[in-house]
Amino acid sequence: MNLLTDPITVSHYMVVGAVLFVVGLVCMGTKRNALGVLMGIELVLNGANINFIAFGSKYLRAETLGLDGQLIALFVIVLAAAEAAVALAIALNFYNNHSTIDVDRADDLKG
């Protein structure tokens, strides 16, 4: 399989989406900075978006999702922006109250 001369398919796009998804997931799990966790969430949503676009692309398949894939991707982008705004407000509030951004220190509810 020569990547430079063969036409690309949906599977190639899915591999890119899988890389972004897994990297975002590991990012969410390992980062101690709350903003790093947020960046992991952005990567996960982006990986999912790539799959929607690939399945909706008439360039990659004859039978596609059509416009639905792109519309869902737009909703995901808008909701990701909303989520980032709220999560950032929560992170700033946490920083103001506790003077730290380390998620391991957020253990006020621990019994």
Place this chain on the structure above:
Amino acid sequence: MLLAAINWHSFFFLFFALLACGFAVGVLVSSNIVRMAFYLVMSLSATAGLFFLAGAEFVGAMQLMIYVGGTMVLLIFGVMLTARERFINMQTPGGQWVLAAAAGGLFFFILVVNAFQVPDWNTPNPGQDQLAIAESKTTTQIGAAFVGVRLDRPEADNATQRAGMSGYLLPFEIVSVHLLVVLIGAAYLARAKRRVDQPES
């Protein structure tokens, strides 16, 4: 001769895919929060390039404007507002890296194997050479679909379905209200407040 054999669509796909994946891994391995924000900008921009290549030019433009323009400004403001010396570099313990790499690697392996299992997904579109990406012109159709009219699907089975079942007016309205709620909620949460542990004076 070798140059003529190159499929330029595949070439640019590889270029943007490597940029997106490389910078995403950069976000993961870097422990400096400012560098992570920069790598994330580059990864999201490369993803917009992938969207353009797949023929979704409106979504690609929105990706650049909303994600790279809006979300990243938010994130970078967050980084700047919380950037004290001890929070710039936060190391993760080595044991967590091993655990995360094992779980992530296994999950990635499953995803990639499954991506190549379905024959319909990994056979190229036979008419790919006849399609020009620049001809897709989806902006009008997307705009009409958001107000409930599907210009791309006039051949629905029955007239009732054609009337508006396939439009996205209701989700569009829900998202609009959701954004308003989020705006008010974020402004309420992030407003400047007296710190809790400060003594009353």
